[in-house]
Amino acid sequence: MTPEELAAARDRVIPDVVAAGLRVLFCGINPGLLSAATGHHFARPGNRFWPVLHDSGFTPRQLRPAEQEELLAYGLGITNVVARATARADELSAEEYRAGGEVLRTKVARLRPAWLAVVGVTAYRVAFADRTARIGPQPGTLGETRVWVLPNPSGLNAHWSRQAMAEEYGRLRSAATEQSDAE
Template sequence: MKDILAPELDVLFCGINPGLSSAAAGLPFATRGSRWWPALHRSGFTPRVLAPAEADQLPTWGLGLTTMVRRPTTKAAELTRAELVAGAAELTKRVHTWRPQWLAILGVTAFRAGYGRPEAIVGPQDLRIGETKLWVLPNPSGLNAHYPPQQLAEEFARLRRAAAIPDRSRPAGDPGNDESPPA
């Protein structure tokens, strides 16, 4: 599965690793019930729910997508600590190369293991990679029962607001959209 990258993105999202269905399709978050695409839209990052085949459009909105570990599995829990540590090292190299404003890792357990931060929680982190700020988001997998869809979208929206990205899920003149693009 290929990365969706461009120089100096607003947010580079990082999944833990591809699921088997996504790897077979060659598309990110390609499972039928994927919660990633709806969360991205409901949180205001995109103007509509994108299909996995439209992932290459993410840079249009200053967004990118990569994975920490390249090996596909049924569940992220199948990955070893060594794979997560090696994946974090490779991810760090990508971040140094592409220099996004924010790196958003989709899974606190993977972040803890990969970056040796056992006490990390969902939200902004004190770690930076160069000038890139880090934020940990909940894993959007349907196996993550701790975060139902609405709460998942709310966590994504916290990052969007911190990154000063306007709410693209509503028209600019919508009274519910009181956010304006950064100057």
Template sequence: MSDGLPDVLAPGLVVVFCGINPGAQAAATGHNFVGRSNRFWRAVYLAGFTPTELSAEEDQTFVKYGCGLTVAVARPTRKAEEITREEMFAGAAALRAKIEHYAPRTIAFLGKAAFAAIMTQRDVTWGPQPARFGGAAVWVVPNPSGLNRGFSLDQLVEAYSALRRAVAKDLPST
């Protein structure tokens, strides 16, 4: 749980999507990716992770599709840039312990910034990473936030679809 925003986790999930931290609106409502401009639920649906587009209020049902949600830093902010390097470093240990405990097959970091800060790595590419995190395979996909104007919905779906294809054999049939 992170300041009013519960994790969506269960043991042995196929993919856990990891954001940098909860947005203020998400923390206030207790639901992940609640902002109207956030494209997460649309992107995972169009990429084939869910058979219908879930609403933020249905976030806890995401586990039945083999997927989970967590954050690297518990403190909610309006913009991810408000998170300090120290908070990211401290959050890395807690996140690693959480991933080791729940043992998902893959962790997908939403954006290069979170992954780079947690792994203290400068050069990060999109897609699968050579390193593992907490025992899980690692992917980096674009952040679906409406504040991230660098990626269109089609580009998000393309990136999330590549992840889905890589883990498809392990996902429950929907």
């Protein structure tokens, strides 16, 4: 991608990868410019979402961003708290996060995934006005949908190693599997 192509992707919206009744709907903060330019979620090469999804057992092999539609076959999907693309998440306002949280509530009510997995504790805290949220399962639900906050897979998130991230994603996978087996 050229700098011009990336700049032209600013404020674009990319389609969600969703269906009704998913096991887990992963929710990013917002698309980066490369994701918006390619139309694929978590497209930046340094983003660990796709490797961690595989490492945690959600997918039998590591998918490429261009294969994102294959997630639906595993009962998984992707959306974002804020739909518009930016170069960095810190370009988003608190108002955008809160408005995105309301859109997300409506989306979850319509799609009814078993779990909503927000990848980024700060985004979750602002979007859902929950300053005490921590990584892991949340005590509240969105309708009947359980909520889990996961570490942000961005390469900029140096607080979490790929292995530690895969372990946390794996905890969610186990919970989602137990829930679907019980139903």
